Amino acid sequence: MTDCMIEICGLTKMYKSKTAVRNADLKIYRGEIVxxxxxxGAGKxxxxxxxxxxxxxxxxxxxxxxxxxxxEQSFFERMGVLIENPGLYPNVSAYENLNLLAMAYGLGDRNAAIEKLLQLVGLDSKNTAKVKSYSMGMRQRLGIAVALLGSPDVLILDEPINGLDPQGIVEIRQLILELNTAGLTILISSHILEELSKIATKYVIIHQGEFIEVLSREELQQRCEERIExxxxxxxxxxxxxxxxxxxxxxxxxDSRTVYVYDENIHIRQIVKVLSEQGIMIDSIAxxxxxxxxxxxxxxxxxxxRHD
Structure with missing residues (x-):
C-alpha cells in the first residue's frame, strides 16, 4: 500500500467569518479505509x-x-460520493433509479452494470417496489450503489450508518469491508465510534475544524490496549x-515514576509480590x-x- 491516492495540503474552508476546516493536511493511500x-459541527x-x-x-x-x-474535473469523476441523504427518486424502483442515472452519465451496457451493482449491495434487481417504501438500510444500500456508478477509485461516505438499526449497521459494515477488499479506497465518517473501529485502517480526529490527530489502526490499538498502570x-x-x-x-x-505494562498474562498481584520482596514501594497500580x-x-x- 504505497500509492498515494489523495493528498490535501493546508486545506481551509471559510463561510463568511466562520472557519469550517482549517489548514488540514492528510495523505490517503490506495486501499485504506480512513x-x-x-x-x-467539527467539519467532517x-x-x-x-x-x-x-x-x-x-x-x-x-x-x-x-x-x-x-x-481537473476528471479527477472528481473518479470518486463516488454519498454525503447526507442519498438523492433518490422515491416513486420508482431501485433498478429504475440506477437506470435513470446511468443514462445521464452516458454509461454503456447499463443493464449488466446495474445488475452487478444491485447484487453487490444486496438488493434485488427484480424487486419493483418503489424506493419510498424502502427501509433506511435499503435506501443506504441503494445510495452506495448510486455512488458506485462509473466504477470510482475512491468512495466517500458521510455517516452511512446513521439512523440504522443494529442489523442494518452490520450489513453496511460488511458491505464496506467487501468493497474495500475488492480494491476501493474509502473515506467514512461516523458518530458510532466503536463501529468505525471495526473497519477503519486510519483515523483522523477533527475538532473545531482542525486535525488534532492522525493515527493508524495499530497506533490506536496500542493507545487503547489493555495495560497495567x-x-x-x-x-x-x-x-x-x-x-x-x-x-x-x-x-x-x-515518566520517572510511571510504567505501563502490556502483558495479558501478568496479574497485578504478581507485580505487587515481586516488587514488595525487593523493597520497591508501589504508589499505585491498576x-x-x-x-x-x-x-x-x-x-x-x-x-x-487549548482553544478556550
Whole structure:
C-alpha cells in the first residue's frame, strides 16, 4: 500500500467569518479505509465535500494521484460520493433509479452494470417496489450503489450508518469491508465510534475544524490496549526486577515514576509480590483499558481547553 491516492495540503474552508476546516493536511493511500471522527459541527462533512469536489476550498491544495486537482474535473469523476441523504427518486424502483442515472452519465451496457451493482449491495434487481417504501438500510444500500456508478477509485461516505438499526449497521459494515477488499479506497465518517473501529485502517480526529490527530489502526490499538498502570518511587529501579522476575518485556516508561505494562498474562498481584520482596514501594497500580470513545473524548476535550 504505497500509492498515494489523495493528498490535501493546508486545506481551509471559510463561510463568511466562520472557519469550517482549517489548514488540514492528510495523505490517503490506495486501499485504506480512513475514518473521520468528530463531533457535530467539527467539519467532517465540509472536509469530505471538498475532497469529493462538491465544495471549493477557500485556500490550500488537493492532489490526486500526485497531480494538482485544480481545474481537473476528471479527477472528481473518479470518486463516488454519498454525503447526507442519498438523492433518490422515491416513486420508482431501485433498478429504475440506477437506470435513470446511468443514462445521464452516458454509461454503456447499463443493464449488466446495474445488475452487478444491485447484487453487490444486496438488493434485488427484480424487486419493483418503489424506493419510498424502502427501509433506511435499503435506501443506504441503494445510495452506495448510486455512488458506485462509473466504477470510482475512491468512495466517500458521510455517516452511512446513521439512523440504522443494529442489523442494518452490520450489513453496511460488511458491505464496506467487501468493497474495500475488492480494491476501493474509502473515506467514512461516523458518530458510532466503536463501529468505525471495526473497519477503519486510519483515523483522523477533527475538532473545531482542525486535525488534532492522525493515527493508524495499530497506533490506536496500542493507545487503547489493555495495560497495567504502575506508579512507583523510581521506575528505573522497578524495571530490572520486572524483567528478571516476571520476564516482562512489553512495557512503556511514561515518566520517572510511571510504567505501563502490556502483558495479558501478568496479574497485578504478581507485580505487587515481586516488587514488595525487593523493597520497591508501589504508589499505585491498576488495570486500564480505554475505549475508542474514551480516547476520542479525552483528545477533543484537551483540544477544546487549548482553544478556550
Amino acid at each position: 475514518g473521520i471522527i468528530g463531533r457535530n 462533512s465540509t472536509l469530505l465535500k471538498m475532497i469529493g469536489g462538491l465544495v471549493y476550498p477557500t485556500s490550500g491544495e488537493l492532489h490526486f494521484f500526485n497531480r494538482a486537482a485544480a481545474g 504502575l506508579g512507583v518511587e523510581e521506575a528505573r529501579a522497578a524495571l530490572p526486577v520486572l524483567e528478571r522476575e516476571l520476564n516482562i518485556t512489553k512495557y512503556k516508561v511514561v 488495570k486500564h483499558k480505554q475505549s475508542l470513545e474514551q480516547y476520542f473524548l479525552e483528545r477533543t476535550e484537551s483540544a477544546g481547553e
